[in-house]
Amino acid sequence: MKIGIGADHNGYELKETLKKFIEESTDHEVVDFGAHSGDAVDYPGVSFNVAEAISEKKIERGVLICGTGLGVAIAANKYPGIRAATAHDTYSAERAQLSNNAQIIALGAQVIGPESAKKVVEAYLNVAWSGGSQRKVDQITDRESQFLDQNFKDAAKSSC
Incomplete structure (x- = not known):
C-alpha cells in the first residue's frame, strides 16, 4: 500500500x-x-x-x-x-x-x-x-454530493 x-x-x-x-x-x-x-x-x-x-x-x-x-x-x-x-x-x-x-x-x-x-x-x-458500515458511509457521501451538486448549480446560475 x-x-x-x-x-x-x-x-x-x-x-x-x-x-x-x-x-x-x-x-x-x-x-x-x-x-x-x-x-x-x-x-x-x-x-x-x-x-x-x-x-x-x-x-x-x-x-x-x-x-x-x-x-x-x-x-x-x-x-x-x-x-x-x-x-x-x-x-x-x-x-x-x-x-x-x-x-x-x-x-x-x-x-x-x-x-x-x-x-x-x-x-x-x-x-x-470491511464494508460493515457501508450504509452509514453512504449517508455521508450522499449528503456531501448533495451539497456539491447544489453549489455547482448555484455557481452556474450566478455566472449567467
Missing part, C-alpha cells in the same frame, strides 16, 4: 519518526508531502495535497500531523470524498478505518508521544475496510 505522510512544522519531528517506522516495519511505500524541515509551514496546504493524492488514487491512505491533529483533519475533510479522523489511541485508529473507511488518520504531535503514535499508526494500517 502507498501511504502519504505530511505535517506542518509542529508535526515535523513526529512525521520523520513515523515515516521511518512505517518504512522499516511494514511493506508499505511512504510518500512524503512535507514539511521537510522545522521551518514554518501551514497545515492546510499539506492536508490538501495528501487528500488530493488519495482522490487521484496516487496513494491509498494518509497520515497527517500537526500540533493537535485537529487542524489537519479539518482541512483534509474539506476535500470532496475524503474522510480524515483524528485518533490518539489504537481503538479509535482501528475504528476510523473499520467503521468509517477513513482514508486519513490525523495525529497531534503535542498530544501523543512517538511510541504511542507508532502503535496508533500501526493499528490504523493493519486493518482494512
